[in-house]
Amino acid sequence: MLELRPNCEACDCDLPPDSAAAMICSFECTFCAACAQSRLGGRCPNCGGELRRRPIRPAEALMRHPGSTRRVFKPLAGHDGEG
Secondary structure, X not given: OOOOOOEOOOOOOEOOOOOOOEEEOOOOOEEEXXXXXXXXXXXXXXXXXXXXXXXXXXXXXXXXXXXXXXXXXOOOOOOOOOO
């Protein structure tokens, strides 16, 4: 089951479980669409994998299986922190 991590690893913006702006790689590294497209060129900086839109878990399933609360933040070199 996907963790549904709560933030972008590059800019730390919030990505709630129902966000259509969340992008993930096959290892679930999580980035916002803005960072994924403009800063990362669609590739995960951690593993080199392709970044794809994260699926949205249905609300009824989210009640039983909520998203993760563990934030991962690895600022990119030269990134201003806005995303």
